Structure formats: structure tokens, C-alpha cells
Amino acid sequence: MPETTLNKRGGQRPNAGRKKGSSAYGESTTAIRVPESLVPTIKTLLDDRKRRFEQLANSTATILFPSKTPSSIALPLFTGKVAAGFPSPADDYVEKTLDLNELLVQKPAATFFVRAQGESMLGAGIHPNDILVVDRSIEPVPGKIVICALNGELTVKRLERNNEQWQLKAENPAYPDIAIHEELELVVWGVVTNVIHPV
Amino acid sequence: MQPLLALVDCNNFYVSCERVFRPDLIGKPVAVLSNNDGCIVARSQEVKDLGIKMGVPLFQIQQLVNQHQIKLFSSNYTLYAEFSTRVMSLLEEFAPSMEVG
Numbered sequence: 001m002p003e004t005t006l007n008k009r010g011g012q013r014p015n016a017g018r019k020k021g022s023s024a025y026g027e028s029t030t031a032i033r034v035p036e037s038l039v040p041t042i043k044t045l046l047d048d049r050k051r052r053f054e055q056l057a058n059s060t061a062t063i064l065f066p067s068k069t070p071s072s073i074a075l076p077l078f079t080g081k082v083a084a085g086f087p088s089p090a091d092d093y094v095e096k097t098l099d100l101n102e103l104l105v106q107k108p109a110a111t112f113f114v115r116a117q118g119e120s121m122l123g124a125g126i127h128p129n130d131i132l133v134v135d136r137s138i139e140p141v142p143g144k145i146v147i148c149a150l151n152g153e154l155t156v157k158r159l160e161r162n163n164e165q166w167q168l169k170a171e172n173p174a175y176p177d178i179a180i181h182e183e184l185e186l187v188v189w190g191v192v193t194n195v196i197h198p199v
Numbered sequence: 200m201q202p203l204l205a206l207v208d209c210n211n212f213y214v215s216c217e218r219v220f221r222p223d224l225i226g227k228p229v230a231v232l233s234n235n236d237g238c239i240v241a242r243s244q245e246v247k248d249l250g251i252k253m254g255v256p257l258f259q260i261q262q263l264v265n266q267h268q269i270k271l272f273s274s275n276y277t278l279y280a281e282f283s284t285r286v287m288s289l290l291e292e293f294a295p296s297m298e299v300g
Contacts, residue, residue: 063220065281109285149222187222 024050027119027128052198053129064113064131070101104194110137112190114147114154121145121156123171124195131196132156138191142166145192150178151185156192207290213241216282217272228269232257236273 023029025046034042074097105111116130124145126132132147140146142161147154148168157168157178166180180186209215213231218224228245232238238256239246246269251260257271264271290297 109288151223153223185223187225189222 025053064115066101066105066108066111066113070105070108072099072101074099104133104196106193107135107137110190111135114156114192116156116195120170120172120175121158124158125197126156126171126192126195127197130198132192133194133196134190135193136190138193140188140191147189147192149185149187149189154189159188205294207286209286211241211243211247212283213272213274213279214243216279217275218243219282224270228267229272230264230269231272231274233274236271240274 076097112134114132114134116126116132117128119128126145134147138144140159142159144159145156146159146168147156148159149155150168155168157170160167160169168178168180170177178184214229217229217231226245227243228249229243230239230246230251231241233240236257238254239251239260240254242251242253245267249263249267249269251263257264263269287297287299
């Protein structure tokens with residue numbers, strides 16, 4: 001019989017169990033104790049999330065095109081800053097309008113939408129399945145968050161330069177930074193300008 | 200002032216479109232096939248260098264495809280139309296009038 005355990009006295013078997021990040025939510029899960037009265041509320045919330053993730057998973061394309069005939073919806077823009085607390089009644093008037101296409105897409109001919117995968121850029125506010133707005137016409141300078149093809153695989157990282165050394169920095173301590181050297185096959189594909197994140 | 204004319208042509212356009220989303224294929228032999236995957240309709244420079252001509256039926260060059268690991272794509276006209284529109288909209292920024300030939 002083949003050896004399946006490293007530790008013969010029981011314990012974790014290698015490769016046993018569900019793969020990391022393969023839950024119905026597309027990220028790792030954890031067990032918690034909750035008050036019984038809250039169970040239905042939490043279940044509804046989780047089901048909603050599950051459904052949203054399924055919808056995302058079903059749309060397989062990771063790179064999307066903006067609509068060719070963008071509609072324009074100018075909605076009222078409230079100029080007061082929104083504090084997540086008590087709203088100030090004085091802020092309650094509209095000053096101008098905002099169109100999301102105008103805000104997010106500066107160069108339609110060079111803009112693509114890319115769905116983010118993985119948790120390596122959490123620190124930059126990029127969560128799994130967020131939509132990234134990518135402009136390929138912007139010059140990738142140090143400090144920009146870029147989509148790049150690293151040995152043929154698309155990944156999102158922050159481009160940085162220390163002295164003469166360029167590197168791709170993850171915004172999550174759990175992920176290593178990647179120093180750019182000559183043997184690395186690297187194409188910077190585009191610069192991320194915005195993140196669209198559902199809350 | 201003399202009017203300036205520019206003649207713009209995109210190199211192996213269908214292949215270039217496919218490579219946009221597959222940067223790993225830059226520098227590798229890539230070809231795009233006609234409807235029903237019958238004939239070669241676009242060839243990357245690497246494929247041209249192998250002596251494969253425009254429009255040849257796939258079965259005649261199957262051996263070269265295997266030998267040189269040529270990456271083949273079925274044609275995706277929606278994609279090519281999208282990029283064509285984008286190229287045209289970029290060119291419009293530079294020229295007061297355009298003719299498509």
C-alpha cells in the first residue's frame with residue numbers, strides 16, 4: 001500500500017481535503033459561532049454571496065470589452081464628503097452630475113476590463129473577482145499597478161523600482177515580491193486605473 | 200501646404216488580435232484559420248518565414264504545424280471587428296479624413 005501519511009500517528013494527510021479557495025465563495029472560509037437568532041439573516045447573506053460568485057464564475061471571460069455604444073447616465077453628484085456616520089443636513093444639495101463611463105473610461109479605444117483573481121493585491125483594495133479598469137495607453141511608470149504577463153500568465157502587481165532594480169510588488173505580505181531580471185519573460189500589458197468592487 | 204497622406208496597414212492583423220490576450224504567443228508561430236478551420240488566413244512572421252503561403256488548406260501543411268508547434272486559432276470575427284474599430288477610432292484622432300481600401 002502506498003504511504004499516504006507523513007506522520008504515522010495520525011494528523012493531517014498531505015493534499016487531503018478541499019483545495020484552498022475552492023469554496024462556494026471563491027475564497028477561504030472559516031468556522032465561527034453565531035447567535036441562533038441571527039442564523040436566518042446570515043444564511044440569506046451567504047446565499048446571496050454564493051449566487052453572486054456563481055454568476056461571476058459562469059462568465060468565463062477574464063478580459064472584457066467596454067460596450068461599443070456606451071450609454072451615458074448623468075446622475076446627481078452630491079458634493080459633500082460622505083462620512084459613514086451621521087449625515088450633515090447642510091450637504092443635502094446637488095451641485096453637478098457624474099457619468100460613470102466618463103469617470104472610469106478616459107480612452108475607450110485602449111480600455112479593457114479585467115476580472116481580478118487571487119488575493120495578492122488586497123492591500124491596494126483589489127479583491128478576488130473585482131473588475132479592474134485597464135488602460136493600455138498609459139505609460140507604466142514605477143508606482144503604477146499593472147497587468148503583466150509573467151512567463152505567459154497574466155497577473156496584477158504594483159510596478160516598483162529601487163535604484164536600478166525593477167520589481168513587481170504584491171500588496172499582501174503573504175505573497176512574495178518578484179524581482180525583474182533578464183531570464184524573466186515579462187510583458188507589461190496595461191495600467192490599472194480603477195477598481196470596481198461590490199460592497 | 201502639401202497635404203500629408205498616411206497609408207496604414209496592420210501586420211498579420213488577425214494574429215495580432217489573438218496575441219493581445221495571449222502575450223505568451225509573442226515571438227511564437229501563430230496562424231488563424233478560415234471558417235470551419237479550412238485554410239490559413241493569417242500568419243505571424245514566424246509562420247511566413249516557414250514558407251507557408253496565404254490561403255493554403257490546413258491539411259497540406261499539417262506536418263509543418265506539428266513540427267514547428269504552430270499555434271492555430273479558429274477565426275473570431277467579433278474580436279477582429281472590435282479591434283478594427285479601435286484602430287480606426289485611434290487613427291481618427293490624427294487625420295481629418297480617412298478612406299478604407
